[in-house]
Amino acid sequence: MSILELVRKARAAGDFSILSQGIPYMRTLAMQVHEANGVLTIELEATRMHTGNPWLPALHGGVIGGLLETAAIVQLAHDQDTDNLPKPINVTIDYLRSGRIEPTRARARVTKLGRRVANVQASCWQQDSDKPIATLVGHFLMS
Amino acid sequence: MTDEQLMQQLLAFRAQPENQSPHANFLGLEILDLERGRGWMRIPYHAGLAGNAGSGVLHGGVITTVLDATCGLSVISALARPATIATLDLRIDYLKPATPGEAITAAGHCYKVTRNVCFVRAQAYHDDPQDPIAHCAASFMITSEKTGEQRDEVETP
Numbered sequence: 323m324s325i326l327e328l329v330r331k332a333r334a335a336g337d338f339s340i341l342s343q344g345i346p347y348m349r350t351l352a353m354q355v356h357e358a359n360g361v362l363t364i365e366l367e368a369t370r371m372h373t374g375n376p377w378l379p380a381l382h383g384g385v386i387g388g389l390l391e392t393a394a395i396v397q398l399a400h401d402q403d404t405d406n407l408p409k410p411i412n413v414t415i416d417y418l419r420s421g422r423i424e425p426t427r428a429r430a431r432v433t434k435l436g437r438r439v440a441n442v443q444a445s446c447w448q449q450d451s452d453k454p455i456a457t458l459v460g461h462f463l464m465s
Numbered sequence: 466m467t468d469e470q471l472m473q474q475l476l477a478f479r480a481q482p483e484n485q486s487p488h489a490n491f492l493g494l495e496i497l498d499l500e501r502g503r504g505w506m507r508i509p510y511h512a513g514l515a516g517n518a519g520s521g522v523l524h525g526g527v528i529t530t531v532l533d534a535t536c537g538l539s540v541i542s543a544l545a546r547p548a549t550i551a552t553l554d555l556r557i558d559y560l561k562p563a564t565p566g567e568a569i570t571a572a573g574h575c576y577k578v579t580r581n582v583c584f585v586r587a588q589a590y591h592d593d594p595q596d597p598i599a600h601c602a603a604s605f606m607i608t609s610e611k612t613g614e615q616r617d618e619v620e621t622p
Contacts, residue, residue: 347524350513371491382488388526
């Protein structure tokens, strides 16, 4: 099934968890989409393969960036009208706390949805959503 | 020891899989070269890392990882002393989609080292550094010094 069909199907069924079928990166890195009361959360499984610094140990900054970017893209696919996946134009990631090898959750909010460009903010946390480990702000090309 | 010998020693150490991060090993990320304040890394293409099953274009997270790792490596080579570092922030411009099937090389340059913070820029490309896929500007915190030596500022060329 193409990504267009997946997005269409997800929207029709109100189930965005099927999107990961069209995003190989999500499956390889063990990320899942959960939806509760219309709010999407992306969960990154805790596995050793995500470790950046093995001595602390801490999550690799690249995995955290990938999780935040995925949250932004999935949220945009959820909010927009067209069926294709948006593409990142630029992203800024701030690393606030070191991430432990624990399940990590991310949520994104579309700040502005334009015809061609969207601005999105995303945040991820481990045990306490009031203590984010990293945040992202980025622009994405729609269509 | 000359700078070049020091870099060769650091390269030989960091090129060993057991001295790389588990995540770098998982993705097949490898170190290509090191100079004082500069680092080069490469990540092979893998269909399982695509952001879109239809197009096969690598996910932005993969580019983020190779750029973050290359920036960190450049900082380590600029410091050229045992220290632990952590990414403070990373800004990435995606200039064009990566070509499916092709490996990505990243070149980083730590152009300023201060007492607590290091500043880096990096580009990701396939073969030609003049035709980049992504550009990145980052800053890193020096989180700890593993030696008892006094911290001094290191200027990179």
